[in-house]
Amino acid sequence: MTTLKIYADRLSQPSRAIIIFSKVNGYEFQEVKVDLRKREHKSPEYKEINPMGQVPSIVHGDFNLFESHAILRYLACAFSGVADHWYPADLIKRAKINSVLDWHHSNLRSGAANYVLNSVLGPALGLPLNPTKASEAENILNASLSTLESYWLKEDGKFLVGGSQPSIADISLVCEITQLELLEEKDCHRILAPHKKVLQWIEDTRLATSPHFEEVHSVLLKTKAMFSKQSSEANYESESSIKAMLSTI
């Protein structure tokens, strides 16, 4: 059997998406940690796999691939046991999923990743915090969350673009937002609490991918505890700021 290797750091949101998707779908793979904090993604050996020097990437047999959306599409098609709802064969449904995935990278990702990097995560990766960039990113993030509520989640169905079951887009976008768990509670609350539909959709995606969702996200809760120098059991049910907000819906 051809071995699948997933090169990832669970602190990275697209890495988490690939790992959760793979665990939920039950095919065999080997997770190879590429430690962002040790800058292993810039090593010459890793750049042989991903010349862009970023995680995630995969090696499947003698085939290398990077870019998380391309990887999710590939994995959904490469393993016959993956249910159709993850990346439907139906042309229109598939096109809608591709549409939200393309939107994600220049909107939600740009806002969420830059906000978290410039307000809390930077120093752990050897980068300075930048309040001006954090504030610009927060505006993009707020606009993206509003667009999610008013457009991408507007149809009937619990999931993006009207799906009654999750697709690769739900995993990808939810993993983008869950990095907000790294923020101080008040910041996470300020940004997410106004978006009730988004909160419910995160919860529905968690439930659809449980227990892998919680296991893969425990790294965020441990890292947040490290930032605030508090001890943490890293238990998603009791430690997640996002989950706590659900009680206000």
Ligand SMILES: N[C@@H](CCC(=O)N[C@@H](CS)C(=O)NCC(=O)O)C(=O)O
């Ligand atoms: N568009 C890429 C983004 C990958 C990406 O930005 N990865 C980050 C971690 S979340 C990374 O490797 N950052 C290190 C760097 O760019 O030096 C994807 O979706 O895979």
